[in-house]
Amino acid sequence: MNKTVLIIQREYLSRVKKRSFLLTTILVPLVIIGFYAAIIAISISGSSDTQKVAVIDQSNLFDGKIPEDKDDKTPYTLIQNETEQSFKDKYKELGYSSFLFIPQTDITHPQGLKLHSPSAVSLSAKSKIENRVNKAIEMKRLSIAQIDPEKYKAINSDISIDNAVDSASGEKKSVAGVAYAVSFAAGLLIYMILLIYGMMVMRGVMEEKVNRIAEVIVSSVKPFQLMLGKIIGIGAVGLTQFGIWIILVIGLQFILPLIFPALFHQMAEQAANNPAMQQGGGASTLLTITEGLKNLPLAKIIFCFIFYFLGGYLLYASVFAAVGSVVSEDQQEAQQLVFPIMMPIILGFVIMTKAVNDPDSGLAVFGSLFPLTSPIVMMGRISYDVPWWQLALSMLLLILTFLSFTWLTAKIYRTGILLYGKKITWKEMWKWAMRKS
Amino acid sequence: MNILEVQHLKKYFATQKAVDDISFSIERGSIFGLLGPNGAGKTTLIRMITGIFYPDEGEITLDGRKFDPINDVVNIGYMPEERGLYKKMKIGEQAVYLARLKGLGKEESIERVKQWFIKFEMQSWWNKKIEDLSKGMGQKLQFVTTVLHQPKLIILDEPFSGLDPVNSNLIKDEIYNLARNGSTIIFSTHRMEQVEEICDHIILVNKGKKILDGSVSQVKQQFKENLFSVGLDTIPEFGTSGSFEVIGRKENTLFVKINQGYRPNDVLQYFLSQNVGINSFSELLPSLNDIFIKLVEGTPATRQFQTVTA
Numbered sequence: 001m002n003k004t005v006l007i008i009q010r011e012y013l014s015r016v017k018k019r020s021f022l023l024t025t026i027l028v029p030l031v032i033i034g035f036y037a038a039i040i041a042i043s044i045s046g047s048s049d050t051q052k053v054a055v056i057d058q059s060n061l062f063d064g065k066i067p068e069d070k071d072d073k074t075p076y077t078l079i080q081n082e083t084e085q086s087f088k089d090k091y092k093e094l095g096y097s098s099f100l101f102i103p104q105t106d107i108t109h110p111q112g113l114k115l116h117s118p119s120a121v122s123l124s125a126k127s128k129i130e131n132r133v134n135k136a137i138e139m140k141r142l143s144i145a146q147i148d149p150e151k152y153k154a155i156n157s158d159i160s161i162d163n164a165v166d167s168a169s170g171e172k173k174s175v176a177g178v179a180y181a182v183s184f185a186a187g188l189l190i191y192m193i194l195l196i197y198g199m200m201v202m203r204g205v206m207e208e209k210v211n212r213i214a215e216v217i218v219s220s221v222k223p224f225q226l227m228l229g230k231i232i233g234i235g236a237v238g239l240t241q242f243g244i245w246i247i248l249v250i251g252l253q254f255i256l257p258l259i260f261p262a263l264f265h266q267m268a269e270q271a272a273n274n275p276a277m278q279q280g281g282g283a284s285t286l287l288t289i290t291e292g293l294k295n296l297p298l299a300k301i302i303f304c305f306i307f308y309f310l311g312g313y314l315l316y317a318s319v320f321a322a323v324g325s326v327v328s329e330d331q332q333e334a335q336q337l338v339f340p341i342m343m344p345i346i347l348g349f350v351i352m353t354k355a356v357n358d359p360d361s362g363l364a365v366f367g368s369l370f371p372l373t374s375p376i377v378m379m380g381r382i383s384y385d386v387p388w389w390q391l392a393l394s395m396l397l398l399i400l401t402f403l404s405f406t407w408l409t410a411k412i413y414r415t416g417i418l419l420y421g422k423k424i425t426w427k428e429m430w431k432w433a434m435r436k437s
Numbered sequence: 438m439n440i441l442e443v444q445h446l447k448k449y450f451a452t453q454k455a456v457d458d459i460s461f462s463i464e465r466g467s468i469f470g471l472l473g474p475n476g477a478g479k480t481t482l483i484r485m486i487t488g489i490f491y492p493d494e495g496e497i498t499l500d501g502r503k504f505d506p507i508n509d510v511v512n513i514g515y516m517p518e519e520r521g522l523y524k525k526m527k528i529g530e531q532a533v534y535l536a537r538l539k540g541l542g543k544e545e546s547i548e549r550v551k552q553w554f555i556k557f558e559m560q561s562w563w564n565k566k567i568e569d570l571s572k573g574m575g576q577k578l579q580f581v582t583t584v585l586h587q588p589k590l591i592i593l594d595e596p597f598s599g600l601d602p603v604n605s606n607l608i609k610d611e612i613y614n615l616a617r618n619g620s621t622i623i624f625s626t627h628r629m630e631q632v633e634e635i636c637d638h639i640i641l642v643n644k645g646k647k648i649l650d651g652s653v654s655q656v657k658q659q660f661k662e663n664l665f666s667v668g669l670d671t672i673p674e675f676g677t678s679g680s681f682e683v684i685g686r687k688e689n690t691l692f693v694k695i696n697q698g699y700r701p702n703d704v705l706q707y708f709l710s711q712n713v714g715i716n717s718f719s720e721l722l723p724s725l726n727d728i729f730i731k732l733v734e735g736t737p738a739t740r741q742f743q744t745v746t747a
Binding site: 003005010014027068206207211212213214215216218220221222296418 | 458484487488507510513515516517519522523524525526534535537538539540580583727
C-alpha cells in the first residue's frame with residue numbers, strides 16, 4: 001500500500017506543480033469574477049438603451065405625443081412631414097438607430113407597420129416597440145368603445161404570485177430561478193469534471209504505455225496499484241482545484257461589498273423599502289440571488305456535490321484508464337474507443353437539463369438512480385427536495401457500480417498496459433474483464 | 438549455488454504458445470545470455486521472471502526459495518528493451534521515485550542516486566527533464582535506475598542499443614563490476630559479438646522452446662565443423678588427399694575441412710610430406726552468429742499464429 005501512496009504523490013505533485021494547473025485554477029475564478037462583474041455592470045447601468053427611434057405616425061396613433069413609460073426608456077421622436085421613402089435614406093445620418101413607420105391604417109385591423117433599421121434589431125427592442133404601439137392602439141380602441149382609460153387601468157390586473165414551498169424545515173420562499181441555476185451549474189460542473197478528469201486519466205495511462213514506462217513500473221508494483229494511484233492522484237488534483245475555487249468564491253462574497261459599497265447600500269435600502277420585491281431593477285436581481293442562495297440547503301448541496309464528484313469520477317476514471325491501457329500510439333483509435341464511454345455522460349447531461357425543469361418526472365428519477373448518469377442528473381435535482389430514499393439508493397448504486405467497474409477494468413488494464421501493436425476491440429476487452437484471475 | 442532456477446515454465450496466450458516448457462538455471466555471479474529471434478518468447482519469459490506475468494505452469498526458484506512476485510521485487514532489476522521514463526519529470530526525481538518504488542527509503546534513494554550520478558558523471562543532470570536528454574543519455578539513466586537498489590538479479594534487454602562506444606564500454610565495465618560483486622546478470626540481445634564477449638553461459642530460445650543451452654565455449658565445440666586454417670609458405674599443387682577437403686583459400690592460407698575419421702595430425706602430415714613450410718595451423722570455431730543463424734534459419738521469420746488447445 002505504501003507504494004500506492006508513492007504513486008499517488010507523484011501523480012498529484014507532477015500535475016499540481018505544472019504551470020497549466022496554476023493557470024486554470026486562477027483563470028476559472030477570474031471568469032467567474034468576470035461573470036459577477038458583468039451582472040453588476042448590467043444592474044448598475046439598468047436598462048438604459050442607447051437606441052434612438054424615430055416614428056412616422058401617419059395614423060396618428062400617438063396623438064402627436066409619445067407618453068413616458070417606466071419600463072421603456074427608449075427616446076422616441078415623432079417625425080413630421082416625411083414619407084417612408086424619403087426618410088429611409090436619412091434616418092441614419094440624423095442619428096437614429098431605427099425608425100418605425102406607421103401607415104394610414106384601420107384601427108381595428110392595423111397592418112403595414114414597419115420598423116426600418118440598418119441591421120436586425122434585438123428581440124427585446126422589437127418587443128418594447130410593439131408594446132408601445134399596442135398600448136397606443138388599445139387607447140384608441142378604448143376611446144372608440146367610449147371606455148374611460150382611467151377606469152380601464154383600474155380594472156386591469158397585474159399581479160405576480162409568490163410560490164411558497166412547504167417542506168419539513170418550514171415554509172420557505174421559493175426561489176425557482178436560483179434553484180434552477182444552482183442545479184444546472186452543479187450538473188454542468190460534474191459533467192465537465194467527468195469529461196476533463198476522465199480524459200486526463202486516460203492520457204496519463206496512454207503516456208505510460210506509449211513511453212513504455214508501464215513495464216518498468218509494473219516490475220516494481222502491481223498494475224492495480226499503478227492504476228489506483230493514478231486515479232486517486234488525479235482525483236486529488238481535482239479536489240484541490242475545487243477547494244481553491246470555493247475559497248476564492250467565498251472570499252469574493254466578502255470582498256465584493258467592499259469594492260462596490262454603493263451598490264450593496266442601494267440593495268439594502270431597496271430591500272427595506274420594498275420587501276415584496278418585483279423583478280426590474282438590477283440591484284434587486286442580485287438581492288434575489290443572495291436571498292435565494294440563503295434558502296437553498298447549501299450544506300446538503302455541497303456534500304452531494306463532493307460525493308457525486310468522487311463517485312462519478314472514480315466510476316468513469318477506471319473505465320477511461322482501461323481504454324487508455326488498450327490504445328497504442330494512435331490518437332484516433334483512442335477517440336473511437338472513448339466515444340461509447342462519453343455517450344452515457346452526454347445522456348446524463350441531456351437528462352439533467354430536463355430534470356432541472358421537472359425534477360420529479362420519471363425520466364429524472366430514473367436518471368438520478370441509474371449509476372452511469374446519476375452523478376450528473378442528481379445534481380440537477382438536488383436543489384429541489386429529493387426524497388431521502390432516492391438519494392440513499394442512488395448513492396448506494398453508485399458505490400456498488402464503481403466498485404465492480406474498478407474490479408473489471410483493472411483486469412483489462414492489467415492485460416492492456418503490456419500489450420503492443422495490436423488493435424483491441426471492445427469484444428476482447430470484455431473477454432479480459434470477464435476472465436477469472 | 439544457482440541464483441535462479443526455472444523449471445518447465447509455460448505461458449500460453451490465446452493464439453500462441455509464447456513459452457512452451459522451458460527449464461534452465463543460472464549460477465550466482467554469472468553473466469547469462471538469453472538469445473533468440475524476434476518473437477521467440479524471450480520477453481514473455483523475462484516478464485515471468487520479473488513477476489509481471491504469472492506462468493501457466495512451472496516453477497521459478499530465486500535464491501533457493503520459491504519466487505514471490507511481490508516481495509522479490511527488491512531482488513530484481515529489469516531494464517526492458519523499449520525504454521521508458523516519464524518525459525516531463527526531472528531526472529533526479531525520477532531516479533529517486535523508481536528506487537523508492539523498489540522499496541528503498543527516501544534518504545537512501547537520494548544518496549544512491551547521487552553516488553551513481555557521480556560515477557557516470559551525470560551530476561549536472563539532476564534538474565533536467567528526460568525530454569532534454571539524448572537517447573544515449575536516457576539509456577545511461579535507465580541503467581542507473583535498474584541497478585540502483587543493488588538487486589541480486591539484473592535483467593538487461595538490449596542494454597547497448599543507441600549507445601556510442603565510449604558509453605557502451607562504461608556500461609559494459611559496470612556489468613562486469615556488478616557480476617564481480619555478486620549480482621547475476623541476464624543479458625538478452627541479438628548482437629552475438631557482444632554475447633561472445635560478455636556472457637559465460639547462454640541459452641537459445643526459438644518458438645517458445647529452448648533449443649540450446651551451454652557455456653559459450655561448449656556451444657562452439659558442439660557446433661564445430663572440423664574447419665581449420667593452414668598458413669603455408671607456398672600453396673602446393675594438389676593431388677588428392679583423403680583426409681581433408683579444401684573449402685577456400687586467401688593468399689597463402691588454406692581453409693580445410695577434415696573428413697570424418699581423420700585428425701588434424703593427418704592434415705599436417707600431408708603438408709609435411711609435400712615439403713611445404715607451415716606457418717600457422719588453427720581450428721576455426723563457428724561464431725555464435727553462425728550458430729544462431731544455422732539453428733533459427735528455416736523456421737519462419739515471424740511466428741505464425743496458431744490455435745492453442747491447452
